Amino acid sequence: MKPSEIRELLKYASMPDFISFGGGMPNPLSFPMNELREIVDEVIDVNGKYALQYGNTGGLPDLKTEISKMVLKTEKIKTEEKNIIVTSGSQQGLYGLGKIFLNHSDSLIVESPTYVGAISAFNANAGKMIPIEMDSEGIIVEKVEEKIKSLKANSNLPRFIYVIPNYQNPTGHTLSLERRKHLMELSETYQIPLVEDNPYGELCYSGEKIPSLKSMDKSGENVTYLGTFSKVMCPGLRIGYTIAPEAVVSKLNLLKQALDLSSSTFSQYVAYEYLKKGVIYKQVPKTVELYRKKRNIMLKALEDYFPKNSTWSKPDGGMFIWATLDKKINTSEMLKTSIENGVGYVSGLAFSPDGSHTSSMRLNFTFSEDEEIVRGISKLSNTIKNVSVRATPA
Ligand SMILES: Cc1ncc(COP(=O)(O)O)c(C=O)c1O
Incomplete structure (x- = not known):
């Protein structure tokens, strides 16, 4: 989209009763305001x-120690301070990895569709993304293997494989255990x-x-x-963090000196206290309750209102549902009409490394009020039905 078109769309998006399923935003009700006020x-x-x-x-050494305790508890990842670097959001880690792993036109394997911010980070470093299809069990690892074999035959192996195994952005799919093991084997x-x-x-x-995957990485060198x-x-x-082999951490450190010297010291102290006091372990279950309800409401609304020839993911977690419409509908073209009708989403093309997914859309279920989710899905369904009538030749 050109900037003027975006401005045009934003005019509608700021209407008072506009319902946005677009942004990947947490719900402000999940922010632990009182606890953070005390910590600050x-x-x-x-x-x-x-x-x-x-x-x-x-990064703050005490924060890194707390991060290592947290990932042991939540993900069974055994790590040490020397393998951790604190970043300004995980987005900075993604950009950094692109920068240090990729030379001009080096290839990397990604899920298709994948996180739009990863596409930007890899594009900014001139990486050549090789998209591999997904299904409801995540990236199809047999296809990753086939691709690696054909690339190896041309002595052109990808520099890395990028995956979001849990409740993927944008599909909500989770990579199965079998496929995780297979991916680890390929990596090794x-x-x-x-x-x-x-x-x-x-x-x-x-x-x-x-x-x-990191908990399965016995040598600590592969993930x-x-x-x-x-x-x-x-x-x-x-505040984000990257856990990596020491050689990668030291390169990221050099890059970070050039980018921002360090992540916000103040934010790091707040994150440190948030972990040390265990506030995180009280807060996350509340957020999970809030979002589980919203996910269920959106799934039910899709069942009630969406056209019968569309499909959508049924995520076990995360923030997104991925819906795919009749292939005659182009969700990027439909977006303007949908926004004029008061509902925003992100079209599938934004998450596509290769121009595919034009009939899909990402729907965020965490941000809107419960009642808005139902109203928004009903309105969006009407837009889709009207657009389908126009798309079907008489
Ligand atoms: C898959 C994925 N990776 C990374 C990020 C970046 O998050 P942050 O920079 O806020 O840590 C996001 C944000 O939505 C994401 O969905």
């Missing part, structure tokens, strides 16, 4: 002279690093939690893991 006061009172000062590029056999991006792992509403406080605390503090 304490950080200023007790550690103000450090928290308001420049800090280490790699062909010596291709895996980049595991896990912002949503804790937002689990149904089903079993499946072990992270680089990206985590964030954005969905389990709040995104505004911009």
Whole structure:
């Protein structure tokens, strides 16, 4: 879209009764305001002279220790401070990995569709993305293997494989245990690093939690893991972390010196207290309750209103449902009409590394009020039905 078109759309998006399923935003009700207010006061009172000062590029050592305890508890990842770097959101980690792994036109394997911010980060580093199809069990690893074999025959192996195994953005799909094991085997056999991006792992509403790839990485050398406080605390503090082999951490450190010297020292102190006091373990179950209800409401509304020839994912966690409409409908073209009718979404094309997914859309269920979810899905269904009538020749 050209900037003028975006401005045109934003005019409608700021209408008072506009319903947005577009942004990937947490619900403000999940922000632990009272606890954070107390923590912020304490950080200023007790550690103000450090928290308001420049800090280490790699991150606050105490925070890294708390992160290592947290990932052991939540993901059974055994790690140490030397393998952790604190980043300004996990987005910075993604950009950094693109920068250090990719030389011009090097290839990498990604899920299709994949996270739009990863596409930007890899494009910014001139990476050539090789998209591999997904189904409801995540990326189809047999296809990854076929692709690796054909690339190896041309001595052109990808530099890494990027996956979001839990409640993927944008599809909501979760990578099955069998496929995780297979992916680990491929990584070990062909010596291709895996980049595991896990912002949503804790937002689990149904089903079993499946072990992270990083917890299966016996040598610690094959998987680089990206985590964030954005969905389990709040995104505004911009704190994420990367757990990686020491060589990768040291390269990221050098890059970070050039990017921002360090992540916000103040935010890191707040995140440290949030972990040390165990507030996170009280907050996440509340967020899970809030979002589980919203997911169920959206799934029911889709069942009640969406055209019968559409399909959608049934995520066990995370923030998104991925809906696919009749292939005659182009969701990018339909977006303007939908916004004029008061509902926003993100069209499938935004998540496509190769121009596919033009009949799909990502629907966020965490941000809107419960009643808005029902009203928004009903309105969106009407838009789709009207557009389908026009798309079908008489
Ligand atoms: C898959 C994925 N990775 C990374 C990010 C970046 O998150 P942050 O920079 O807030 O940590 C997001 C944000 O929505 C995401 O969905």
